[in-house]
Amino acid sequence: MKDLIKYIAQALVDHPDQVEVSEIEGEQTSVIELKVAKEDLGKVIGKQGRTARAMRTILSAASTKIRKRAVLEILE
Numbered sequence: 001m002k003d004l005i006k007y008i009a010q011a012l013v014d015h016p017d018q019v020e021v022s023e024i025e026g027e028q029t030s031v032i033e034l035k036v037a038k039e040d041l042g043k044v045i046g047k048q049g050r051t052a053r054a055m056r057t058i059l060s061a062a063s064t065k066i067r068k069r070a071v072l073e074i075l076e
Helices: 002-012 038-045 047-065
Strands: 020-025 029-035 069-075
Touching (some): 002 029, 002 038, 002 047, 038 047, 038 069, 047 069
Parallel strands (some): 029 069
Antiparallel strands (some): 020 029
């Protein structure tokens, strides 16, 4: 899951070396935190949050396959 989000985020931003992804795992839910450079934040969120919503949808579909819930947090 963590690698999937990192791959997508690095493809979107201008500074892929500054993309940081961390995962906090619980029993049934894992929280994935995404941190990018300040000037790339708009690219990750997208217009009206469409890109972020799409990333969350992909993450949800992938986490359903392994029967675990995943939540994406985009940090500033």
